[in-house]
Amino acid sequence: MQDRSFWLTVVVVGVVAALLMSVTKWAQYSYLLRDWSVEFYLLISGAPLLLAGLLFGRWLGRSRRERQPKPANSPLSxxxxxxxxxxxxxxxxxxxxxxxxxxxxxxxxxxxxxxxxxxxxxxxxxxxxxxxxxxxxxxxxxx
Amino acid sequence: MQDRSFWLTVVVVGVVAALLMSVTKWAQYSYLLRDWSVEFYLLISGAPLLLAGLLFGRWLGRSRRERQPKPANSPLSxxxxxxxxxxxxxxxxxxxxxxxxxxxxxxxxxxxxxxxxxxxxxxxxxxxxxxxxxxxxxxxxxx
DNA sequence: AACAACCTCGCCCGAAAGGGTGATTTCGAT
DNA sequence: ATCGAAATCACCCTTTCGGGCGAGGTTGTT
CATH class of the missing domain: 1.10.10.10 (Winged helix-like DNA-binding domain superfamily/Winged helix DNA-binding domain)
Structure with a gap:
């Protein structure tokens, strides 16, 4: 897939990653974090996890979906x-x-x-x- | 108007005029007519008359047209x-x-x-x- | 395992529909 | 007479639809 939802996901992940990095940077300046160490990579690794979560959510939403009833003798699926x-x-x-x-x-x-x-x-x-x-x-x- | 019906009319008139001229030509060869004289111009002048007739027919067809009933309280014309x-x-x-x-x-x-x-x-x-x-x-x- | 049906999606192209502007004619009401 | 609504039409441009292709994955049946 290379359409809307794909790029939407990309943008969302990008923005979230940027936010995470900004927060990390702020924590650094506030002496809450000393350097780009374990926490940084942990947060950055959160992006792929988020992506996975989003895709999984999409898949879930597609799996158990409320389906409206259709006539039994319908030629349509x-x-x-x-x-x-x-x-x-x-x-x-x-x-x-x-x-x-x-x-x-x-x-x-x-x-x-x-x-x-x-x-x-x-x-x-x-x-x-x-x-x-x-x-x-x-x-x-x-x- | 410069669309379908217009060009259709043009083509029809053209074809009819050509037919008229051909008939005249044939009549000439058959010694029924001596030369491109009065009859020729009379036939050629038939083309504009035909055009006028076609347009008039179109206008008539547009004027008295069977109209299907519409609801009285309709916002639509x-x-x-x-x-x-x-x-x-x-x-x-x-x-x-x-x-x-x-x-x-x-x-x-x-x-x-x-x-x-x-x-x-x-x-x-x-x-x-x-x-x-x-x-x-x-x-x-x-x- | 193999098959059919279904659901999903991408890509490409041409046809149809939508949106806006402007214009003319006719006809009925003011 | 003029004013507005209706009906007609053209031209331009953008968006949506339609049609055909291929191609995965899932599910249920034989």
């Missing part, structure tokens, strides 16, 4: 249904990606298979057909 | 409602333009004001909101 439901609420692909905690490319891939399964060419057609097939409720309500 | 209804059926802007016999730009302009009136940013949102407001029926049915 669970995930595809979730994507289509978000799309039907008027969200953009990016918004759906953020909502479902996946990348933009993943949403687009899901949409491709949705279009294939429903035999349509556009998202609006997919919505209309899904509604026609009883896969979507009449009103998903927007703000 | 008659035409805007028609556009939105077509969009809700899953049609592209170009398809809507063809359906309503207007240009692609006109459809896009209508959509802009629709988005403004419904306070949305995308066509899917407009559909959802209109459905929520009771402006659109649940099922517009697609092929």
């Amino acid at each position: 669970q995930r595809e249904f979730e994507v289509l439901a978000e799309v039907a609420r008027g969200h953009s692909n990016q918004e759906v990606a953020d909502q479902l905690h996946v990348s933009l490319n993943t949403v687009k891939t899901h949409l491709q298979s949705i279009y294939g399964k429903l035999d349509v060419k556009r998202r609006t057609q997919a919505i209309e057909k899904a509604r026609h097939l009883g896969l979507l409720k009449q009103d998903h309500s927007i703000g | 008659q035409r805007e409602f028609e556009v939105l209804a077509e969009v809700a059926r899953g049609h592209s802007n170009q398809e809507v333009a063809d359906q309503l016999h207007v240009s692609l730009n006109t459809v896009k302009t209508h959509l802009q004001s629709i988005y403004g009136k419904l306070d949305v940013k995308r066509r899917t949102q407009a559909i959802e909101k209109a459905r929520h407001l009771g402006l659109l029926k649940q099922d517009h049915s697609i092929g």
